[in-house]
Amino acid sequence: MAAITEGVARKSAGARGFAREFQEFLLKQNVVALAVGVVIGAAVGKVVSGVVDDVIMPIVGLVLPAGDWRQAKLALGGNNAILYGDLVGRLLDFAIVALVVFLILRALVRRPAPAPAPAMKGCQFCLETIPAAATRCRACGSTV
Structure with a gap:
């Protein structure tokens, strides 16, 4: 019975040591700060996307030619096509998002x-x- 109690005590001490070591890792490696940064970054990303989608892109839509310009493509034959409208739209989205993030x-x-x-x-x-x-x-040691 004493051997079983001793084994349980060693495992319990090992678990406490592991928990303490894990806690030190979280604090020393700034894992918690990184997690907070990721969460805040995701929230800021949603705000920026909202500003771009709801405020800026409607204004850009007024300036660009009428029609669904994001669907523009160069047909290569069959079902193959180069979707240059989608590429231009993604590049424009990136540039606007980068500008909004910079301004914020x-x-x-x-x-x-x-x-x-x-x-x-x-x-x-x-x-x-x-x-x-x-x-x-400091070079020659003379009094100045």
């Missing part, structure tokens, strides 16, 4: 202002450029 990101994400360059001065002996607050030249 540009509006939401601001770049930090570049840090000002540190003040520098030149060593009068060796002409090495050194920080303005330096009291000795």
Whole structure:
């Protein structure tokens, strides 16, 4: 009976160790942050697709020639054809989606202002450029 209890205790400790190791993996490898990013990315993708399909494409439809231009094709014989209308439509969709994503990101994400360059001065002996607050030249060791 003691051997069975001892075996169960070892398996339980092993399971706890595995669970702890798995938890550390999730936290250290940023798996949770990646999952959140994927979910948010999918939601943003739906919003962008909605803007493109419901707002921009109707306006593009007014500018393009009448008819179902996405069905345009070059017949090769039999049932074979090059569907250039579909290809042009996909390229146009991609360009519009990329533009909308760019505009949204540009509006939401601001770049930090570049840090000002540190003040520098030149060593009068060796002409090495050194920080303005330096009291000795790092190249020749003279007092500046």
